[in-house]
Amino acid sequence: MAITGECFCGDIKYQVTGKLRDARSCHCSRCRKAFSAQASAYALVEPHEFKWLTGELELTSYVGTHGFGLQFCSKCGSTLCGIYNGLIHGVTLGCVNGDPEIEIGKHIYVGSKASWEVMPKGVVTFEKGDS
Numbered sequence: 665m666a667i668t669g670e671c672f673c674g675d676i677k678y679q680v681t682g683k684l685r686d687a688r689s690c691h692c693s694r695c696r697k698a699f700s701a702q703a704s705a706y707a708l709v710e711p712h713e714f715k716w717l718t719g720e721l722e723l724t725s726y727v728g729t730h731g732f733g734l735q736f737c738s739k740c741g742s743t744l745c746g747i748y749n750g751l752i753h754g755v756t757l758g759c760v761n762g763d764p765e766i767e768i769g770k771h772i773y774v775g776s777k778a779s780w781e782v783m784p785k786g787v788v789t790f791e792k793g794d795s
């Protein structure tokens with residue numbers, strides 16, 4: 665069964681035929697802004713296993729430095745995926761439907777988390793990246 669995801673308004677839908685990989689949550693200041701939240705929640709996908717089902721024309725892209733960007737719904741603002749050099753790189757877990765059979769395995773850049781965030785007990789954390 666393929667994994668599916670969609671934005672808040674439901675106009676944009678996608679499908680991933682493979683598995684999501686390396687789910688992580690990054691607490692750095694840039695990810696907090698990009699995700700409008702305490703951290704990112706993001707997993708990697710293989711580009712050839714990802715396809716848009718509907719609404720692709722409503723996608724807007726923001727590409728930052730180093731070729732990495734985000735794509736979001738121009739109508740409702742949900743951030744759906746990350747792109748790298750024009751290819752799908754990963755999906756935002758918040759827009760995935762149901763259970764994608766993966767859990768966030770690590771919390772990175774916890775050393776620069778927001779002062780107001782309380783980290784849950786028992787999660788795997790790294791002060792910076794995981795290497």
Ligand SMILES: [Zn+2]
Nearest residue numbers: 671673737740
């Ligand atoms: Zn939308």
Ligand SMILES: [Zn+2]
Nearest residue numbers: 690691692695
């Ligand atoms: Zn980050």
